[in-house]
Amino acid sequence: MKILVCISHVPDTTSKINFNADQTEFDTSGVQYVINPNDEFGLTRALWFKEKQGATVHVANVGGSETEPTLRKALAIGADEAIRVDQTATDGYTVAQALAPIVKEGQYDLVIAGRESIDYNGGMVPGMLAKLCGFSFVNTCIGLEIDGNTATAVREIDGGKETLKTELPLIIGGQKGLVEESDLRIPNMRGIMQARTKPLHVKTEQSAAAKSQTLRYEKPAPKQAVTLVDNAEQLINLLHNEAKVI
Amino acid sequence: MPILVYAESDQGIYKKSTQELISFGRAMADQMNTEVIAAVTQDASGAELGQYGAHKVLQLEHQALSDFKAENVAEALSQAARAVQASVIIVSSSANSKYMAPLLAVDLEAGYVPNIVGLPTSYTPLTVPHNVFTNKASAHTALNSDISVLGLSKNAYGVHHYETSAEITTHNPELSASTVEVTSTDKASNKVMIADAEVVVSAGRGLKGPENWGMIEELAEVMGAATACSKPVSDLGWRPHSEHVGQTGKPVAANLYIAIGISGAIQHLAGINSSKVKVVINTDPEAPFFKAADYGIVGDAFEVVPDLIQKLKEFQAQNA
Numbered sequence: 001m002k003i004l005v006c007i008s009h010v011p012d013t014t015s016k017i018n019f020n021a022d023q024t025e026f027d028t029s030g031v032q033y034v035i036n037p038n039d040e041f042g043l044t045r046a047l048w049f050k051e052k053q054g055a056t057v058h059v060a061n062v063g064g065s066e067t068e069p070t071l072r073k074a075l076a077i078g079a080d081e082a083i084r085v086d087q088t089a090t091d092g093y094t095v096a097q098a099l100a101p102i103v104k105e106g107q108y109d110l111v112i113a114g115r116e117s118i119d120y121n122g123g124m125v126p127g128m129l130a131k132l133c134g135f136s137f138v139n140t141c142i143g144l145e146i147d148g149n150t151a152t153a154v155r156e157i158d159g160g161k162e163t164l165k166t167e168l169p170l171i172i173g174g175q176k177g178l179v180e181e182s183d184l185r186i187p188n189m190r191g192i193m194q195a196r197t198k199p200l201h202v203k204t205e206q207s208a209a210a211k212s213q214t215l216r217y218e219k220p221a222p223k224q225a226v227t228l229v230d231n232a233e234q235l236i237n238l239l240h241n242e243a244k245v246i
Numbered sequence: 247m248p249i250l251v252y253a254e255s256d257q258g259i260y261k262k263s264t265q266e267l268i269s270f271g272r273a274m275a276d277q278m279n280t281e282v283i284a285a286v287t288q289d290a291s292g293a294e295l296g297q298y299g300a301h302k303v304l305q306l307e308h309q310a311l312s313d314f315k316a317e318n319v320a321e322a323l324s325q326a327a328r329a330v331q332a333s334v335i336i337v338s339s340s341a342n343s344k345y346m347a348p349l350l351a352v353d354l355e356a357g358y359v360p361n362i363v364g365l366p367t368s369y370t371p372l373t374v375p376h377n378v379f380t381n382k383a384s385a386h387t388a389l390n391s392d393i394s395v396l397g398l399s400k401n402a403y404g405v406h407h408y409e410t411s412a413e414i415t416t417h418n419p420e421l422s423a424s425t426v427e428v429t430s431t432d433k434a435s436n437k438v439m440i441a442d443a444e445v446v447v448s449a450g451r452g453l454k455g456p457e458n459w460g461m462i463e464e465l466a467e468v469m470g471a472a473t474a475c476s477k478p479v480s481d482l483g484w485r486p487h488s489e490h491v492g493q494t495g496k497p498v499a500a501n502l503y504i505a506i507g508i509s510g511a512i513q514h515l516a517g518i519n520s521s522k523v524k525v526v527i528n529t530d531p532e533a534p535f536f537k538a539a540d541y542g543i544v545g546d547a548f549e550v551v552p553d554l555i556q557k558l559k560e561f562q563a564q565n566a
Contacts, residue, residue, distance in 0.1 A: 011379075013493050013494070013512070013513045014512055014513070016512075017379045017382040017383050019383070037493075037494045038494065091357070092348075092358070093351070093352075093357065093358070096348075096352075118379070118380055118493055118494070119378065119379055120378050120379075120385075121360070121361055121377065121378055121379070121380060122358075122360065123344055123348075123360055124347070124348040124351065124358055124360070125348075126348070127316075127345065127346075127347070127348025127349050127352075128348045128349075128351065128352050130348075130349070131348065131349045131352035131353065132352060136425040136426050137316065137317070137345075137349065137426070138426060139316070139341075139344065139345040140341055140344075140345065142487070152429075155341075155345075156341060156488065157341045157342070157431070157433065158340055158341045158342075158439050158441040158442070159433050159434055159437065159439035159441065159442075160431065160432050160433030160434055160488075161431075161432050161433075161488075162428050162430065162431040162432065162433075163428070163429045163430045163431075163432075164426050164427065164428055164429065165426075165427045165429050166425055166426040166427065167425065173345075175494075176487055176490070176494060176495070177487050180481075181481045182481070210390075211355075211356070211357030211358075211389060211390060211391040212357040212358075212359055212387050212388065212389045212390065212391075213387065213388050213390065214385045214386065214387045214388075215373065215386050215387065215388055216385070216386050217378070217383050217384070217385050217386075218375075218383060218384045218385070218386070219382075219383050220381075220382075220383070220384070220519070223537070223538065224540075226526070226536050226537070226539045226540065226541065226542045227540065227541050227542070228536075228541075228542050228543070228544065229541060229542070229543055230543070231543070231550075231553065232543075232550060232553045232554040232556075232557040232558075233557050235525065235541060235543060235554065236554075236557055236558060236561050238541055239502065239523070239525070239541070240561070240565075243502075243522075243523045243540065243541070245444075245445070245501045245502040245522065245523045246445075246469070246502065246558075246561075
């Protein structure tokens with residue numbers, strides 16, 4: 001089985017979010033980057049398939065050379081090869097279009113992407129990629145088993161879950177549940193050394209025109225100070241008369 | 247060119263999020279001098295949708311639409327959008343809509359922006375405000391495609407009432423067989439879902455152990471609320487992952503969010519930031535949650551929560 005895991009290079013979850021002076025771009029100064037958490041759950045599941053059922057695991061990213069440490073980290077925890085599409089990731093549509101030829105040429109059986117990236121929260125790349133490649137698609141996937149050519153996937157729905165059956169090739173939008181938090185891997189020294197010599201291919205695809213463009217960003221207005229109360233009665237009174245939510 | 251709204255129903259009922267979607271579509275339609283068409287896929291009569299602003303209801307009829315299959319719904323909506331020459335398709339933030347919308351966008355070669363939090367700030371080009379960085383910031387994004395798919399955040403616009411009587415017509419899409427088949431569904435029928443809830447009662451490690459969740463569930467029941475939890479609690483296995491709210495869990499956009507024994511890590515606060523009113527109950531006055539909350543009680547959850555349940559019951563008895 002050939003697996004491709006799509007990796008987004010995102011600010012660490014603890015990052016303070018700031019923008020440049022004219023509010024048009026994310027301010028990257030002092031920001032630590034990580035593998036997008038939803039993608040990391042997917043990557044860890046892919047490595048499980050590699051070890052338990054035999055699979056080749058490639059990782060791919062759309063972005064500039066500054067994203068390579070994130071791909072190297074994926075190699076250090078066990079991916080075999082990495083691909084970087086050398087293109088600025090504008091909107092989700094262009095990212096999906098940049099990845100589509102990689103997926104088709106690589107003849108992957110399974111493509112795992114996170115349900116959404118924690119930076120722009122588009123949540124559209126896995127579904128768009130599936131549609132562009134003609135693959136089956138399961139979103140918000142919290143469980144995946146592969147038996148031959150058949151996949152059994154569990155999808156989180158509002159208020160529960162459903163079990164789905166489909167055939168490979170398949171794309172999933174994954175999240176926590178594919179593996180547990182405690183299954184996530186930290187690169188060890190041996191993995192880091194090996195990652196240096198694993199292939200990292202840089203590809204240039206003709207970039208498609210973006211269908212959307214962010215003009216400016218805004219940070220939420222500063223919050224008013226909390227109103228502290230002494231007891232339940234006062235709280236109920238304020239929620240009823242002032243906030244009018246009960 | 248009209249606006250098409252995907253009006254989801256659940257067992258014949260149009261939920262508040264669907265009503266809100268239609269009102270949002272109506273407001274856009276009024277500004278664009280066009281009409282809003284509610285596309286319904288299931289056997290729920292759409293006649294009532296006029297009161298939320300729909301000018302027309304388009305009943306999409308096909309056997310494959312009797313239960314939700316993302317590919318089929320996307321195909322049906324795409325054909326409907328072409329048939330009525332819609333320039334904007336509006337979908338919700340439900341798990342099903344977020345599953346389906348990217349497929350629809352590719353089918354229509356449409357730009358897609360999810361997590362929209364208000365009406366467009368411009369119509370030439372169509373520019374929408376939406377949340378990014380898991381609610382830590384917002385963005386104004388312009389669409390330059392002929393057709394746009396817009397995903398509205400829950401509780402971002404509200405339900406508005408109209409005296410429109412919607413004319414119902416039917417459309418018979420031609421659908422291919424779905425490549426994904428649902429083999430079983432496991433859905434709690436008697437629980438309030440986080441996705442729909444007006445009130446969410448959430449608890450963290452301050453509760454000390456899973457055996458102490460009885461009072462949280464009772465408080466939620468009294469308030470008609472959904473229960474939720476912090477990431478450590480779900481990682482420890484005290485509560486199911488489906489209750490984890492925060493940056494890598496679920497977002498919460500409720501009217502009222504009550505955090506009990508949750509310190510307020512930045513990832514948690516990001517996830518609940520879209521909730522309108524936030525209450526924190528924590529023993530530690532230095533807990534970061536107090537900086538994000540509207541109301542707070544510095545106190546022990548094991549004393550405050552039972553008292554709150556008692557006083558709420560009295561309050562409800564008086565206001566019944």
